[in-house]
């Protein structure tokens with residue numbers, strides 16, 4: 001018992017609350033940044049969240065890169081690194097959803113490394129080639145989903161390779177995560193729902209994956225409870241600050257939990273974004289019920305617990321029955337969030353599923369799924385997730 005020695009750490013300092021964005025200058029000072037590069041996307045550049053950052057940075061010298069794509073591509077990194085170097089920046093502020101924050105992480109790495117991003121790819125042993133510390137990253141999320149603000153990975157699409165590159169290192173962790181619920185109030189209902197389902201999937205896949213990490217398990221369980229309680233509220237009424245704030249916390253908890261690892265849903269979701277531009281959270285929501293059915297017996301105690309989070313314990317209900325009910329509860333929640341089920345309804349042709357399953361099998365997330373999966377299993381999961 002306990003012969004394998006493990007280490008648990010939760011190192012990102014999180015500053016949370018209404019108006020937390022005004023702590024940006026303090027965060028820069030504490031982390032020794034004199035000239036940050038603010039990294040964001042064109043939509044956010046024109047939003048109140050960007051205005052709030054500009055107001056907070058009054059008197060600070062900074063540069064802005066605002067051309068990050070929804071699913072960030074390698075060119076975003078190359079262009080922003082060039083600006084970072086030419087402007088003499090010494091740290092980044094990632095403002096946005098996971099995309100801007102993921103690019104922020106790649107910038108500080110690529111500002112120091114010669115060669116291509118693909119050289120640092122996690123599944124090719126790139127973690128050992130990332131020798132930080134790098135310049136500080138301060139993450140200011142405007143969605144509540146990816147949790148990239150507390151995560152140690154960055155996902156960037158390489159058009160050259162035709163797939164997503166995942167880089168992963170403890171050096172990629174932001175020094176500060178500033179969670180200000182007011183920055184998320186203008187997020188429209190669809191994005192609120194989709195990003196929230198990403199947070200939910202992080203919590204559930206990390207809870208069920210077999211890596212030993214009881215601290216993360218506890219965080220994942222409470223993250224699930226928060227999503228169940230607040231995601232529908234935040235989706236219905238974007239100005240519900242209590243719901244928005246709790247979803248921001250849940251998203252951070254999901255990403256803290258998935259330092260354990262993830263599962264098959266994420267392997268299925270990644271190629272859907274690369275090939276068809278599906279929003280990552282939407283892709284997870286569309287595939288999650290099929291993966292839950294696939295995992296049902298192996299993950300029974302976890303899923304039974306999940307069912308009871310939705311609707312309490314039911315008299316006479318066995319764990320097996322509760323686990324089966326959890327899938328229905330998740331499907332119903334996805335429906336109430338206004339997400340239309342079926343990959344077929346989101347521009348994914350049936351004849352693409354075979355090729356997608358090859359990419360999904362190449363993706364490393366399924367290797368820690370609670371039930372091992374083959375490439376054919378992944379194809380079957382796509383097929384099950386396809387009809388309307």
Ligand SMILES: [Fe+2]
Pocket residue numbers: 146198202266280
């Ligand atoms: Fe995710």
